[in-house]
Amino acid sequence: MSPGPGTVETIARVREEVCALHAELTRYELVVWTAGNVSARVPGQDLMVIKPSGVSYQDLTPEQMVVTDLYGVPVAGNGDGAWGNPELSPSSDTAAHAYVYRHMPEVNGVVHTHSTYATAWAARGEAIPCVLTMMSDEFGGSIPVGPFALIGDDSIGHGIVETLKNSNSPAVLMQNHGPFTIGKDAKSAVKAAVMCEEVARTVHISRQLGEPVPIDQAHIDSLYARYQNVYGQ
Numbered sequence: 001m002s003p004g005p006g007t008v009e010t011i012a013r014v015r016e017e018v019c020a021l022h023a024e025l026t027r028y029e030l031v032v033w034t035a036g037n038v039s040a041r042v043p044g045q046d047l048m049v050i051k052p053s054g055v056s057y058q059d060l061t062p063e064q065m066v067v068t069d070l071y072g073v074p075v076a077g078n079g080d081g082a083w084g085n086p087e088l089s090p091s092s093d094t095a096a097h098a099y100v101y102r103h104m105p106e107v108n109g110v111v112h113t114h115s116t117y118a119t120a121w122a123a124r125g126e127a128i129p130c131v132l133t134m135m136s137d138e139f140g141g142s143i144p145v146g147p148f149a150l151i152g153d154d155s156i157g158h159g160i161v162e163t164l165k166n167s168n169s170p171a172v173l174m175q176n177h178g179p180f181t182i183g184k185d186a187k188s189a190v191k192a193a194v195m196c197e198e199v200a201r202t203v204h205i206s207r208q209l210g211e212p213v214p215i216d217q218a219h220i221d222s223l224y225a226r227y228q229n230v231y232g233q
Contacts, residue, residue: 007045014040014049015065021190026057028194030113037091040186041101041108046070048101052088066090072098072154092151099157100182104165109186111193114178117200121145122173128196128203131212136220137227138195140168148175156180168224171196 021038025031034057039050049065067075072094091097097110113119121128121143128143130136135143146163149155160180163172170192171181179196183189206212215223 007042010044011042011047011049011067012062014042015062015067018049018051018065018186019060019062021186022051022057022060024190024194025111025113028197030115030193030197031057032114036113037093037097037111038186038190039091039094039097039110042067043108047075048098050094050097051091053091055088064088066094068094068098070098070102071095093156095152095154096156096160096180099154100160103157103161104182106184107182109183109189111181111183111186111189112178113193113197115193115197115200117204118143118171118173118197119178120204121200122175122178125175127173128200129212130215130220131203131206132199133215133223134195135199136215136223137231138192139171139199140224140228141217141220143169143171143173143179143196143199146172146174146180148177 018038018040025036025038030036034054037051039048041048046069047067048070049067052064052066055064066088068090069075072090074090093112100107100110122145125145127145130142144163144167146159149159156174159174160172164182170183171179173179179193181189181192181196183192203212
């Protein structure tokens with residue numbers, strides 16, 4: 001498969017972005033060792049870019065980011081290196097990311113972490129209740145739990161899509177596994193992962209002190225609409 005006009009430059013840009021965003025996962029202590037991953041859809045192409053499997057975060061370079069089709073199959077390229085390093089295998093979560101891109105065309109970034117507090121909620125199979133205005137703003141309600149699924153095929157991706165397709169939340173806690181987040185771009189998905197861990201930690205601490213006070217759904221809807229449509233520049 002040969003890259004079309006402009007595709008080489010686009011892929012290079014996406015690989016640089018995806019590589020840089022992995023540093024945010026370590027910066028916010030959302031991952032350990034080589035676990036976790038960021039991916040991004042390649043604009044205008046049925047392709048995605050994702051972290052290689054088993055490579056330490058400190059060793060990642062843009063050239064190591066793996067280009068695959070939307071079924072998670074690495075693109076071999078035409079030998080000029082335009083598609084990345086053909087010797088590196090994509091993340092073990094690639095099939096899940098690819099499934100999300102195939103079934104949620106509005107999603108252009110996916111992130112998976114094993115961040116401590118969010119994963120603790122996932123281990124309990126319990127949604128994080130919306131008891132913070134920040135949750136109303138960012139997630140539009142509770143952060144839901146997705147079904148248990150094994151790594152190796154697109155079962156995790158199916159669970160992500162089915163859980164989030166009727167939810168405002170850009171985050172899902174896959175049961176006994178950990179959080180996955182989506183976004184309009186990869187940076188948005190990383191932000192959702194950071195915020196997911198923050199609210200998971202805060203609500204957990206709150207429950208040690210007593211039962212958190214839920215926010216009325218009308219207020220949640222109002223806060224979410226304001227934050228998504230009015231807040232910021």
